[in-house]
Amino acid sequence: MKIEITANARELKGTGASRRLRHSGKTPGILYGGKNEAKSIELDSKDLSMQFKHEAFHASILSLNLDGKSEKVLLRDFQLHPVRNNILHIDFQRVNENEKIHVKVPFHFINEDTAPGVKIGGGLISHILTEVDISCLPKDLPQYLEVDLGALEIGDSIHLSGIKVPDGVELTSLSHGNDSTITTISKPKVVKDDEVVTEEASADGEASADGEASADGEASADEPKE
Numbered sequence: 628m629k630i631e632i633t634a635n636a637r638e639l640k641g642t643g644a645s646r647r648l649r650h651s652g653k654t655p656g657i658l659y660g661g662k663n664e665a666k667s668i669e670l671d672s673k674d675l676s677m678q679f680k681h682e683a684f685h686a687s688i689l690s691l692n693l694d695g696k697s698e699k700v701l702l703r704d705f706q707l708h709p710v711r712n713n714i715l716h717i718d719f720q721r722v723n724e725n726e727k728i729h730v731k732v733p734f735h736f737i738n739e740d741t742a743p744g745v746k747i748g749g750g751l752i753s754h755i756l757t758e759v760d761i762s763c764l765p766k767d768l769p770q771y772l773e774v775d776l777g778a779l780e781i782g783d784s785i786h787l788s789g790i791k792v793p794d795g796v797e798l799t800s801l802s803h804g805n806d807s808t809i810t811t812i813s814k815p816k817v818v819k820d821d822e823v824v825t826e827e828a829s830a831d832g833e834a835s836a837d838g839e840a841s842a843d844g845e846a847s848a849d850e851p852k853e
Contacts, residue, residue, distance in 0.1 A: 631690045632678055634658070637667040645716070654714050658693065658700065661721035668693060668719075675714060679705075683770050686732040688722055699765065701728065722765050729799065732769060733758045734809065738777030744812035750781040756809045759787065760799040767795035774809055784811040 637648070637655060645655045654672045659665035678684050684702060691700045704718040722728060734757055744750040759772065774790055786808055787801045800807055 629690065630678060630681070630684055630687055631692060632670065632675065633692045634668040634670045636694055637669040640667055649715070654717060656717040656719065658691065658698070658719050658721065661723060663721065666693070670717070672714070675717070679714060682733060686730055686768070686770055688765050688768060689719070691719060699724070701730065724765050727762050727764055728768070729760060729762050730768060731758045731760050733771045734774050735771045736774050736776060736810065738775055742776045742779045742812060744779050744781040744783060745776075748781040748812075749815055750812040751815050752776065752810060752812055754810050756807060759809075761792070762797045762799055762802075763795050767793060769793050769796060776810065776812075779812045781812050781814055785809045 634656065639648070648655050648669055649672070652672050653669045654675050656668045656670060657665055658668050689700050689702065691698050699722040700719040701722055702717070703720045706715040706717075707713065708715055734754075736752075736754065739745065739752055742750075742752075745752060761769075761772075769792075772790060772792060774785060776785070779785070786806045787798050788806045790809070792798060
């Protein structure tokens, strides 16, 4: 999936200028990396928001058209408004096709419903990781990595070493000896009905005993003294 975005050079800088830019329907940003100097840029907020919603936008090589010139870039950082959730600022990094990049890509979990631990055992799936940092050349960058849960029983788990990665892709954590758990299937917690009944019966017994004691007390108090 090829994603193209358009930007223009931004002349005015500073907090006030950025605020006015947002009010005019533009989003401030910066382009950096490579041999060229960093550039302040601005993008159409509406178009950027539409692209931003796609998962691929966050883990793909993007084509940035800046003042008529196209460059290969990666999304590196962004700031969102805490309430409205619109993009306040965005950063892109230039990509050198001959140099490896480090990128976080998401996991796509498949066959969850057909896993024996879920379908037969009624187990619960817990996703410990939803993304992972990888290292690869830009041409080898995958948009996501699949995690197949189809064979998992209750008590089983999948680690980084248990997933398939495309040729040329290296899992950064695994290369440093950290074979993290990605997902597990565990037994569901069960509350025994007889415990609930016992507690209710006990509570009813106490209430009944209190009621009888109170009734006896009241009757004794009403009796005339000899």
